[in-house]
Amino acid sequence: xxxxxxxxxxxxxxxxxxxxxxxxxxxxxxxxxxxxxxxxxxxxxxxxxxxxxxxxxxxxxxxxxxxxxxxxxxxxxxxxxxxxxxxxxxxxxxxxxxxxxxxxxxxxxxxxxxxxxxxxxxxxxxxxxxxxxxxxxxxxxxxxxxxxxxxxxxxxxxxxxxxxxxxxxxxxxxxxxxxxxxxxxxxxxxxxxxxxxxxxxxxxxxxxxxxxxxxxxxxxxxxxxxxxxxxxxxxxxxxxxxxxxxxxxxxxxxxxxxxxxxxxxxxxxxxxxxxxxxxxxxxxxxxxxxxxxxxxxxxxxxxxxxxxxxxxxxxxxxxxxxxxxxxxxxxxxxxxxxxxxxxxxxxxxxxxxxxxxxxxxxxxxxxxxxxxxxxxxxxxxxxxxxxxxxxxxxxxxxxxxxxxxxxxxxxxxxxxxxxxxxxxxxxxxxxxxxxxxxxxxxxxxxxxxxxxxxxxxxxxxxxxxxxxxxxxxxxxxxxxxxxxxxxxxxxxxxxxxxxxxxxxxxxxxxxxxxxxxxxxxxxxxxxxxxxxxxxxxxxxxxxxxxxxxxxxxxxxxxxxxxxxxx
Numbered sequence: 001x002x003x004x005x006x007x008x009x010x011x012x013x014x015x016x017x018x019x020x021x022x023x024x025x026x027x028x029x030x031x032x033x034x035x036x037x038x039x040x041x042x043x044x045x046x047x048x049x050x051x052x053x054x055x056x057x058x059x060x061x062x063x064x065x066x067x068x069x070x071x072x073x074x075x076x077x078x079x080x081x082x083x084x085x086x087x088x089x090x091x092x093x094x095x096x097x098x099x100x101x102x103x104x105x106x107x108x109x110x111x112x113x114x115x116x117x118x119x120x121x122x123x124x125x126x127x128x129x130x131x132x133x134x135x136x137x138x139x140x141x142x143x144x145x146x147x148x149x150x151x152x153x154x155x156x157x158x159x160x161x162x163x164x165x166x167x168x169x170x171x172x173x174x175x176x177x178x179x180x181x182x183x184x185x186x187x188x189x190x191x192x193x194x195x196x197x198x199x200x201x202x203x204x205x206x207x208x209x210x211x212x213x214x215x216x217x218x219x220x221x222x223x224x225x226x227x228x229x230x231x232x233x234x235x236x237x238x239x240x241x242x243x244x245x246x247x248x249x250x251x252x253x254x255x256x257x258x259x260x261x262x263x264x265x266x267x268x269x270x271x272x273x274x275x276x277x278x279x280x281x282x283x284x285x286x287x288x289x290x291x292x293x294x295x296x297x298x299x300x301x302x303x304x305x306x307x308x309x310x311x312x313x314x315x316x317x318x319x320x321x322x323x324x325x326x327x328x329x330x331x332x333x334x335x336x337x338x339x340x341x342x343x344x345x346x347x348x349x350x351x352x353x354x355x356x357x358x359x360x361x362x363x364x365x366x367x368x369x370x371x372x373x374x375x376x377x378x379x380x381x382x383x384x385x386x387x388x389x390x391x392x393x394x395x396x397x398x399x400x401x402x403x404x405x406x407x408x409x410x411x412x413x414x415x416x417x418x419x420x421x422x423x424x425x426x427x428x429x430x431x432x433x434x435x436x437x438x439x440x441x442x443x444x445x446x447x448x449x450x451x452x453x454x455x456x457x458x459x460x461x462x463x464x465x466x467x468x469x470x471x472x473x474x475x476x477x478x479x480x481x482x483x484x485x486x487x488x489x490x491x492x493x494x495x496x497x498x499x500x501x502x503x504x505x506x507x508x509x510x511x512x513x514x515x516x517x518x519x520x521x522x523x524x525x526x527x528x529x530x531x532x533x534x535x536x537x538x539x540x541x542x543x544x545x546x547x548x549x550x551x552x553x554x555x556x557x558x559x560x561x562x563x564x565x566x
Contacts, residue, residue, distance in 0.1 A: 001031070001462045001493040002134070004075040007049045009067035012042050012515065012524035020493070020509065032489035034507035035497045035526070036537055041513045042524030043497045047136070047467050054134060055114070055127030058106045073103035073115075076133055079462070085132045094119055100133075102126060135461045137452045137469050145444055146436040148421040152373075155400060155420060158383075158454055159376030161369065168365040168416055175358040182351045189348060192341050199338045202320070206331045209312055211324050216313045223306045229298035236293040240286060248286050251279040359409055366416040367407060373418055374402065380454075387450035390487070392480035393443065399423040399432045442473045449481060453488050464488060466496040470503060478502045486562075501541040501555070505562035510534050534559060 007016040020033055037043055049072045052058050063070045078086060078100050090096040094116040103115040104126070114121045116129065144150050156165055188195070225232060258272040317323060320330040340347070377400035388396045403419040405411050423432035426443055435447075449469050456464050466485065473481055482502040488494055489508070498504055510529045515522055529537060538555035539547045 001077050002074060002495070003077050005049070006073045007045075007071070009064040009070040010049055010052075010072065011045045011062055011064065012522055013045055013049075014064060014523055016524075016526055018511065018526060018528075020495070031493045031509065032486055032507045033493070033495045033509045033511070034504045035495070035511045035513055036499070036504050036541060037513035038515075039499075041515050043468075043513045045524055046497065046513070046526075047465075050134065050136060050465060052104055052106070053102060053126075054130040054136075055123040058104075058112055060106065060108055060110050063106060063108060069105050069107045071103065071105045073101065076100040076102070076463075078133075082132070082462075085129070088129070088132075089116070092116070092121070092125060094121070100129075102129070133461065134463050134465060135452070135456060136465045137448065137467065145422070145447055148434070148436065151400075151422050151435075152415055152418060152420045154422075154451060155373060155377060155380060158380050158451070158458070159373065160458075161372050161376060164365070164369050164372055165416075168362070168369045169414065171358065171362040171365045172412065172414060172416075175355070175362040178351065178355040178358045182348070182355045185344065185348045185351055188341075189344055192344055196338065196341050199334050199341070202334050203331055203338065206316065206320065206327060209316060211313055211316060211327060213324050213328065216310060216317075216324060219306050219310050219313075223303065223310065225296070226299060226303040226306060229296060229303075233293065233296045233298060236289060236296065240289040240293055248279075248282050251275075251282050255279040362412060363407065363409065366412060369416045370407075370418055373416075373420075377402070377420070383454055384447075384450055387453055387484075388446065390480060391446040391450060391484055392477045393426060393446060395428045396424070396426040396443070397432060398435070398447070442477060445469055445473055446477065446481060449484060453484060456488055456492055461492075463493045463495065466494065466498070468497055468499060470498055470500045473500065482506050482562075499541065501538045501558055504534075504541060505538055505555075505558035507562070510537065512537055531559075 002020055004020065005016075005018045007013050009015075020031065035043060035046065048062065052062075053072045053074055076099075078089075078098050086096045089100065094100075097117070101115075101117050105113045105115075107113075112123065114123060114126045116126065145154075156162075255272075255276050258268060258275055262268045262272045313324065316327050320327045381398060381400060384398045385396075388394070388398070399422070400420055401423055403421070405417050405419060407417050411417055422435040424435040424438055424443075424447070425432040426438075426440075449466075452464065452466075452469075470478065470481055478500045479502050482500065482505075485494060485496055485503055486506045496503055496507070504510060511526050512529055512533070513524065513526050515524055517523075527533075535552060535555045536547075538558055539551045542554060542558075543551040
């Protein structure tokens with residue numbers, strides 16, 4: 001349950017700290033917390049804070065003027081029977097304690113930070129956690145009932161079909177993926193011959209040229225020598241002539257003389273060895289220059305051949321890759337695709353059989369889901385009848401009607417075969433008609449409340465929040481709505497923002513939301529009301545500014561009645 005809520009610098013709220021952990025004096029039930037106040041006092045800001053805390057989209061415009069950030073944090077008590085939730089928290093590294101603290105901060109730079117038990121978390125994880133903690137019914141939620149496209153979602157929410165629905169969706173997605181792959185293969189089959197001829201041409205062109213990796217680089221080097229062949233021959237010959245005759249011959253004489261001198265003077269051993277090495281190196285350089293010179297050629301025909309070959313290789317690179325390695329890679333992939341095209345008929349047949357099998361699996365799962373939904377629809381009609389009876393709609397009836405749909409693959413949708421619409425009648429003797437056409441605003445509010453009560457009983461959510469679900473309701477219907485909300489509070493923590501004194505009088509805790517002026521600025525504040533303050537607030541709700549002793553007496557009577565009912 002929600003134990004504490006703290007808000008700072010959000011819209012008109014400067015700082016707010018609410019505690020919801022007070023209990024009935026007699027220890028019975030959970031809690032019914034009511035928040036009341038004038039229209040425009042800031043009750044919607046409370047819902048905005050809850051939405052932000054649950055991972056909803058935020059805006060820097062909501063940060064109070066003059067503040068650098070706004071924050072919302074809440075403390076929840078997680079009972080031991082929430083084992084799945086506590087396991088999820090432990091897996092995320094947020095601990096598994098019975099106290100759960102969630103916090104969100106929005107900065108002026110537009111960035112949000114989420115924390116769970118002091119550790120950073122993502123918006124997705126926070127939304128997932130809050131889904132198991134809170135159920136919120138807003139004042140405009142009943143408008144969803146006016147959209148037949150959402151009626152199937154309502155039915156699935158109220159049923160125990162979560163696992164069959166997920167099983168069908170998995171099979172449906174597998175079938176759709178297989179069918180798409182089959183369609184792609186058949187499209188390839190239509191283009192196969194054209195593609196096959198093109199691949200054979202590409203492979204043949206590469207094979208005919210027969211390039212070798214590194215060939216282009218070697219030819220580029222050869223072309224450079226051929227282009228400067230005459231100059232290279234002349235210069236290398238000159239170098240050889242200079243080195244071969246005077247230098248090597250003179251070094252040879254020096255080497256021989258030093259060998260004789262070393263025999264006469266041993267101190268010349270090192271000098272003799274070094275000069276001998278230089279002499280042999282000079283002879284080696286001379287031999288290498290001669291070899292290089294003899295290997296040179298000034299051959300215009302060969303240069304033309306090299307240029308032609310390089311042009312051909314460049315053409316390959318322009319078509320198939322930036323270098324010859326990429327050309328070979330292209331050729332290998334083209335060969336693989338060609339092999340696949342040769343085996344395309346067999347692949348199409350295998351994919352067709354797989355698609356048919358997955359189609360049958362999806363249709364069988366959709367058939368099973370339809371059976372479960374029809375049973376769930378009958379259960380929902382009975383449960384809703386009981387709920388509506390307790391909401392002063394004793395003779396009202398809601399029907400779930402299934403459109404006639406032939407169970408074929410063409411009729412299969414992501415939600416299955418079923419198309420449903422709710423029909424409603426509030427008057428005996430009148431046939432049910434589409435809900436969107438006949439229900440009044442007050443009836444829609446009570447219908448949504450009935451749905452939320454059924455969901456709350458089925459869900460493991462501990463805290464249910466109602467935001468002005470009493471819109472369009474008054475008189476005896478208001479009393480029935482108050483009883484229904486109090487009934488729900490017997491096994492849930494219920495927080496209710498309301499304009500109805502009948503609901504407010506039944507609260508185990510009562511908070512008043514109001515605007516006030518402080519240091520020239522407007523603030524929204526929330527205060528916990530004492531017994532006498534509750535009487536005054538109920539009187540205001542009953543008579544506005546025209547409160548009389550009779551109105552106060554009526555307010556006390558409502559409060560006493562609410563206590564007895566609790």
